[in-house]
Amino acid sequence: MSKQNIPRTELSELGEFGLIDQLTKNIKLKNKSTIKGVGDDTAVIEKNRNKYTLVTTDLLIEGVHFDLTYYPLKHLGYKAAIVNFSDIIAMNGKPEQIIIGISVSNRFSVEAIEEIYSGIYLACEKYNVDVVGGDTTSSVSGLFIAITVIGEVDKKDIIFRSTAKKGDLLCVTGDLGAAYMGLLLLEREKQVFKVDPKMQPDLTGNDYILEQQLKPEIRIDIIEKLKEHNIKPTSMIDISDGLASEIKHLCKDSNLGCNLYEDKIPIDITTASVAEEFKIDPTTAALNGGEDYELLFTINQNDYEKIKDMEGISIIGHMTDKSEGENLITRSGTSVQLKAQGWEAFKK
Amino acid sequence: MSKQNIPRTELSELGEFGLIDQLTKNIKLKNKSTIKGVGDDTAVIEKNRNKYTLVTTDLLIEGVHFDLTYYPLKHLGYKAAIVNFSDIIAMNGKPEQIIIGISVSNRFSVEAIEEIYSGIYLACEKYNVDVVGGDTTSSVSGLFIAITVIGEVDKKDIIFRSTAKKGDLLCVTGDLGAAYMGLLLLEREKQVFKVDPKMQPDLTGNDYILEQQLKPEIRIDIIEKLKEHNIKPTSMIDISDGLASEIKHLCKDSNLGCNLYEDKIPIDITTASVAEEFKIDPTTAALNGGEDYELLFTINQNDYEKIKDMEGISIIGHMTDKSEGENLITRSGTSVQLKAQGWEAFKK
Numbered sequence: 001m002s003k004q005n006i007p008r009t010e011l012s013e014l015g016e017f018g019l020i021d022q023l024t025k026n027i028k029l030k031n032k033s034t035i036k037g038v039g040d041d042t043a044v045i046e047k048n049r050n051k052y053t054l055v056t057t058d059l060l061i062e063g064v065h066f067d068l069t070y071y072p073l074k075h076l077g078y079k080a081a082i083v084n085f086s087d088i089i090a091m092n093g094k095p096e097q098i099i100i101g102i103s104v105s106n107r108f109s110v111e112a113i114e115e116i117y118s119g120i121y122l123a124c125e126k127y128n129v130d131v132v133g134g135d136t137t138s139s140v141s142g143l144f145i146a147i148t149v150i151g152e153v154d155k156k157d158i159i160f161r162s163t164a165k166k167g168d169l170l171c172v173t174g175d176l177g178a179a180y181m182g183l184l185l186l187e188r189e190k191q192v193f194k195v196d197p198k199m200q201p202d203l204t205g206n207d208y209i210l211e212q213q214l215k216p217e218i219r220i221d222i223i224e225k226l227k228e229h230n231i232k233p234t235s236m237i238d239i240s241d242g243l244a245s246e247i248k249h250l251c252k253d254s255n256l257g258c259n260l261y262e263d264k265i266p267i268d269i270t271t272a273s274v275a276e277e278f279k280i281d282p283t284t285a286a287l288n289g290g291e292d293y294e295l296l297f298t299i300n301q302n303d304y305e306k307i308k309d310m311e312g313i314s315i316i317g318h319m320t321d322k323s324e325g326e327n328l329i330t331r332s333g334t335s336v337q338l339k340a341q342g343w344e345a346f347k348k
Numbered sequence: 349m350s351k352q353n354i355p356r357t358e359l360s361e362l363g364e365f366g367l368i369d370q371l372t373k374n375i376k377l378k379n380k381s382t383i384k385g386v387g388d389d390t391a392v393i394e395k396n397r398n399k400y401t402l403v404t405t406d407l408l409i410e411g412v413h414f415d416l417t418y419y420p421l422k423h424l425g426y427k428a429a430i431v432n433f434s435d436i437i438a439m440n441g442k443p444e445q446i447i448i449g450i451s452v453s454n455r456f457s458v459e460a461i462e463e464i465y466s467g468i469y470l471a472c473e474k475y476n477v478d479v480v481g482g483d484t485t486s487s488v489s490g491l492f493i494a495i496t497v498i499g500e501v502d503k504k505d506i507i508f509r510s511t512a513k514k515g516d517l518l519c520v521t522g523d524l525g526a527a528y529m530g531l532l533l534l535e536r537e538k539q540v541f542k543v544d545p546k547m548q549p550d551l552t553g554n555d556y557i558l559e560q561q562l563k564p565e566i567r568i569d570i571i572e573k574l575k576e577h578n579i580k581p582t583s584m585i586d587i588s589d590g591l592a593s594e595i596k597h598l599c600k601d602s603n604l605g606c607n608l609y610e611d612k613i614p615i616d617i618t619t620a621s622v623a624e625e626f627k628i629d630p631t632t633a634a635l636n637g638g639e640d641y642e643l644l645f646t647i648n649q650n651d652y653e654k655i656k657d658m659e660g661i662s663i664i665g666h667m668t669d670k671s672e673g674e675n676l677i678t679r680s681g682t683s684v685q686l687k688a689q690g691w692e693a694f695k696k
Contacts, residue, residue, distance in 0.1 A: 055391045090389040103409050138412050146407060151390070
């Protein structure tokens with residue numbers, strides 16, 4: 001919540017081409033599939049004939065997806081990349097190229113934009129992704145980030161949302177609801193700060209949920225572990241809009257129903273305790289919080305023995321016939337219809 | 349400049365998923381390379397091993413790239429697609445898939461967004477491009493469009509900016525400066541309309557330049573004609589920022605200089621006459637106006653005979669040694685240094 005003491009170069013001093021040069025001068029391409037990066041009309045990519053190309057775009061809009069009073073620009077850049085990598089991972093693929101579209105008002109300095117880029121570059125460095133293009137332009141007000149990520153997957157390895165089978169086990173990675181609790185915490189401290197700017201934010205002990213909100217990671221570790229153990233999920237999706245919403249996607253696209261067990265939903269102790277502070281049911285946070293960027297997938301029951309003790313994976317239910325509906329089996333054993341109040345942009 | 353009388357459905361009535369369903373329900377995939385379109389974590393594309401994949405993104409920002417007082421939403425959608433197709437064409441490729449990112453405030457109705465989409469779909473229909481994904485979200489204010497287009501090109505056919513040779517002839521398609529004059533005309537009528545809303549806009553006789561601004565096309569016809577005549581340009585770029593700026597890109601990337609002849613620059617008679625009305629030198633409009641979406645390319649001198657009478661192509665100069673610099677030879681025969689005052693987002 002403090003302003004960093006960095007020099008300020010106006011965007012008008014550099015101009016569009018100057019800015020692009022400045023932002024892209026240190027790019028080193030790493031992937032064999034990247035033939036040509038920044039500097040021509042398009043990026044040029046080459047795919048082996050055994051591969052599918054995966055492409056995804058996500059928009060991050062100031063005032064809707066992030067609030068710069070508590071969102072450090074570098075983290076924002078990092079997250080903007082990660083949320084797209086997560087979509088590639090959810091197809092069982094590997095992100096390889098990124099195209100960065102940024103629109104900013106002159107409220108932002110060159111240094112501020114460099115901060116955003118440094119976050120994107122950090123994520124690319126970590127996950128071995130090449131920056132191959134972009135568009136940088138001014139806006140009348142606000143910051144808009146449009147990221148496109150291109151990935152690849154061996155044809156035999158691709159996993160869709162629509163291929164779960166009746167009887168399959170429903171699994172989730174990590175724990176859920178943390179990013180949402182992190183957001184509520186930051187929002188609360190923002191309000192406190194508004195009333196008394198001298199007040200220092202009280203975020204002690206909540207590193208985990210703050211990190212889940214501000215610097216999420218993708219579960220490429222789980223993808224690798226599943227491959228090592230020769231387990232291919234029968235369907236997969238990433239959890240960006242909340243567990244309930246994503247389970248409903250899997251059910252709808254696979255034409256199935258499901259039973260989800262409340263007591264099996266993985267929730268971190270910090271998430272649970274902050275939820276209690278906010279008088280929110282932790283299950284609700286896990287079901288509808290969103291922004292977890294964990295993986296939701298189904299496996300054949302024959303893989304149960306292989307997966308049951310695997311760290312970082314929880315079995316939370318199973319797929320049923322469509323006629324049985326989508327059900328949440330509560331801690332008390334009651335079956336209730338699963339409802340998604342997931343993050344829906346226009347209903348906020 | 350008139351409001352269309354269409355019904356108004358609020359975005360909040362549909363929600364994000366409802367809106368996406370509504371916008372994508374009629375999509376029919378046409379390209380063999382499209383394996384999976386809308387409806388999973390990413391689009392899935394398959395490329396033949398003799399092809400390169402081309403990817404490009406462009407942002408269109410309200411108040412910066414367009415003004416909705418005179419820009420019909422359907423035309424806006426059409427143009428948003430076209431400007432990206434043009435980048436693919438400039439690599440000698442063929443656009444095949446499109447991903448549509450749109451961020452709107454609740455000032456816009458569902459019908460307004462459908463109008464934008466109908467323009468995008470029209471362009472896709474015309475150029476045989478599949479809509480394979482997107483992201484639709486709210487904004488605090490304004491309309492932001494981020495379009496990503498994926499194309500392909502036979503490896504042997506790809507044309508970069510950086511491969512022009514000394515002595516090559518510099519060629520351009522169509523005529524230049526028209527889109528810029530169209531813009532000035534629309535801006536003028538907007539001012540008139542502001543002063544007296546009952547005043548009808550006076551746009552008679554200027555259809556051509558208005559169309560170049562509001563509904564530009566791509567020069568796929570020229571690409572095909574060159575192939576028919578067995579001419580492969582030695583370098584190519586599309587003219588989005590104005591002729592001067594793009595020539596300088598070609599020179600810089602190919603490590604060459606050039607002589608550009610003012611009297612050879614193709615300018616339509618409407619462009620010239622409107623330029624005169626605005627007291628603008630037509631050459632300046634052609635050099636720096638931008639948004640022409642024509643192709644600038646170089647060919648080997650041996651292809652001169654084949655190209656010299658080809659309709660829609662003008663030979664405007666030739667490439668020289670880098671040491672000779674980038675020169676404009678004026679009508680009076682004077683050589684002056686070529687300067688780009690092209691559209692630079694942050695200097696506007």
